[in-house]
Amino acid sequence: MNHPLARIGLLGILLITGTSAVRAEDSLSSLILESVKEEWTFSEIIKKFAEKAAKSPHELSSDDVEAAIGWQTEKLCGSKAKDGASLGYEDCDRLREALVSTVNREKSIVSLGRELQAIATSYELPIREGQRGEVAVNSAVTGIISVWRVRATDEAATASGLLLRAVSIEKSVSEGKAQSIKSAYDGVGANDAEKEEQQTAMIWRYSAGVRLVRGERPNLPAPKEYAGAPQPERQYLFKRWNNVESPLLDLWNHARGLTFDPPLKKNEIVLLNIKPDGLPDNVQFWGFLEKKPDGELDGDIGLQWKIPLDPVFPSLMKEGDDTKPNLGGTYPPAPVEAGAGSPENPVPQDGRILCSSPLSRRGYLCRPLEQTSSVTCREDPAGEEPDVIMLTACTEKDPKAPPDEWCCLPGDSSADTGTCSVVKREACEDRGGVPVSAQNKCVEAGCKNIEPPKPKVTTVAGPDVCTALKWPGEEPKCKTVKVECGESATRRRAVTALDDITQTGDTVTVVLHKQDFKPYRAVLLHALSHVVQMCGPTNTVYIKDGEEPEDLRDLPGHEQRERTQACCHVEQEAYAAEFEQLEREGKLDGLPAVGGVPVNAKTLAEASADTQCRAILPEGGGCRVSFPEDQSSALSAALQNLGNNGKECDEIAEEAKDDPVIRGMIASATGHADVCSPGKLTTFPPTIGNTMCFIGACAENGAELRRTVPGRVAFGVNDEGFPFDGFLKEAIESASFLTGIPDVKQALPTYHPRQLLWQLDTDLCQKVGLPPQSPTTSCVLAASRRLGLPLPTYSATMEAFSNDAREQAAHLEESTMGGLATGMRIGTELYVDASGRFVRSFSELLRLAHTLLKSLKETPFPTEMCPIGQPS
């Protein structure tokens, strides 16, 4: 009794007692234990298949199969001689071998299938939709994004901007359906042998969703069965079970009739939480609803394994007849390419069912990850091979291709004609829109409202993410600021402005006058300072609406003095911006001092403002200046000698679109959000991003609206208002912990399978003491070598000859094991290399967060109100 299968039979008898009760539990270990034991004891259908498939002149019974497995030759063949065809020892052994090899082969298939399934499950389960646990990557990522992002509404949105909500279906509704499914599951199959096959196939079949299987999903036709040749081995892959479909459909009808408060928005997805008692072990419901852009409610409900352990194995017995084994060999005709002939056997579309769920549709298998080819992307984009699954790939992005495109979003009702706007390429379809090639095609596509693309607001540090957050009640006075060049060649720098600032509605237009004097950028900054003043919450004016500058001369003296005060404030600030720019450009370098006063941005600003205000308000008394009043005009005159080496006006107007300083000033003028004034109530969803934007807005409001005279940009003027600023000690060491997030480069690991195989070959040759040879079979031990190295006795030499083959086999086995182990280690290295860097970026982020929190906690509060030191 030296055959392993003999022991297996016995093991079956010994181990199976007391384990059938395990079925009720569906813990991970119990499920695995049960399936492993079943493999070692053989399932009923494998025994039945062996019984019916073995070619024997004798009638076989299930007892015969048991006897063959148990090596009970007498029991197997003892009674077979009576039919006349006597079964000798040799025949009996042949029959036993046939039965044993059949069950063994089928067992190997089952074992391998479960092994592969276990590997797939271990990878897929932690990232399955709706999975919640410690190894639940999806929900954690969504949670983190939700906490950090800047968003205007309180809707939970996913990384891709999807709207999600979850709804539970009451047990009172679902439990009856679960019981119906359980009884259908238990009662499936015409006999015990096929029961398990059908049960497994049933759950997998409806894991795609009952409506998809029935072809009721829009744009998702039911998976087609191959027509033509019978496929006994795959008979359950296309089978449908009506007694499972009807309870699932009932549940679907219940779910679609649910009322939602607030009502579902377009593209919103509802995850159905259906957790009744009474379903078969290790089986659960899943379901979702999706509001399509056309207002229709789509969705599906199905069944799935809690822990998938068994795949659908090739069917062994003909359905409903446990006397006919499926002997294989009938393969369906090859699928036909679409359009090339009959659509009966179309080429299967990869991932159609996989990508039928709205969430998995956005997964990387349904939408390959693309990364622009760069230094971090070492893969060659041109090296793509056909028929290869590409999970990630580097792509050459067409630099001419527009990053965003026009998209027509249909309206909510027939009265609403739909809106055309510029959105991200991939976002259009996600939002249920129709991509449109150009703006003028929008009307053809059914969208009459055209929303012009919004200019992107950037800051010196990058895009301004806070623009996504609309502060409640915020309605800026100016929404758009345009910069243009106008023909006014006759105007020269004098008392009158070099520019025109006009406001029409909420649009402000700055026209720079083309003239010989060319410091346009500085002039533009001057003009924009006035725009910021105009658009700010408090606007100081010295020329009222309807007045001309010339009219001011006629005002009474006291009125002129008041206007002068306002004029000096407004103009000094604008001139300061202008002259600081000139100073930066080096235009003021080398100008001689006037009356002992150095010529710099500050003195020039004072002088220019003084000159301008005196000119239009002669009785106002002029501005406060740092030098003798009679030198004021001399200072202004110095400017006339500045070179004309500035850029052309049109150039400056064009550059203004990208210039961060100018953009910042325009943003300041158009985005005055008075969100943080005393007494102001501001509400926003409590995310980290929103709170940071709020803190930023408070700091900005404080500096812009309170720090100096309200409505001004501080450019160094009005210093006298804060005489102690220069003496302030650094009170809070905030800069020490506000460090940037480290930039951890990601890269695909390099994998060279050919080189690895070559190394394995070398290793194999080295084991037999030979240099690397190709093909590797050349490294086989030469039997003749023993002739050259005879052993002391003839018998030992002969024995060595006979051991040659075994020796060779031992080397091969060792190499196979070593190869696997080496392969695993190489794989591990690749994994460690890739994920080490990946995980590191998370830990760096965490560490930063930790440092930030710790620093916040440890920041000492000052004991004095304003720690003022000595002037430095």
Place this chain on the structure above:
Amino acid sequence: MNSNPRAITGALLLTLPLLLAACAEQVAPNELSVPPLPPCSAEGSPFAEAEFATYDPSDSSKPPTYRWHEIYESQVKAVVDAHAKMLLGEDDGSGSSARLECTAETYREMFPASGALQGLASRLPGFRERAGQLSEMDIGAVLIEWLRVYECAMKEEATFVAPHVEQEFIKYAVKDATYGNHALEVKRRIAYIENALRSGRALTERLMTLIGGFSRLRPLAAELTCLERASADIRNNLSLLGEASTCLPRALNARGSLRDFDIKEEESEEE
């Protein structure tokens, strides 16, 4: 000897997090708590304490029941189920979801060992001394050691099966203690042992394939969970900061006053 890739896959996948942790720069090098191999024997293991075969006292002529396989399986089940509950975030009564130590310096400290794992380790000769220092990430090492101890015990039993059966026959005063019955029991027991060894290894390998895959994502998932928790902390702290920052306009007011004042009144004064 079967070269089974599953064993290697499972073992390696289970050790991946350890390697990962060791390679990450910010983590101090881990001390792998795999002890030197103790002798291949049942001695000192739970199998030495339990009898291999138990007889029915009311009818000693009945074949005995073998216990060791049950002992082996029940321990594997307990350890794996505790681990699975932890992975799926279910509560195993010991507050498993709270077991993630986000402030730990290393991944080993991040995942404290479950009670079942510590319990099993404390009964293994090699791990007994360090059962208290184990991490849940040592589950692979402990399960492999448990399998080894089990296999050693079974093989030892197979070696001494004939004298053991004889001793049992005398001890339990088995009826029909004939030479033939002795030989039959020896044969039966050897067959049982060989099969139990195969099924034990197959069970462990399949379980480790599954757990290994889960464990592969564990460090990443744990970092994400910790990041999620840290994000909530940051949000709360920033909310406090946001509250405080509403004082900024007042604090920076040119008048230098920190008192509450009416914004409208102020504006009208300025005009």
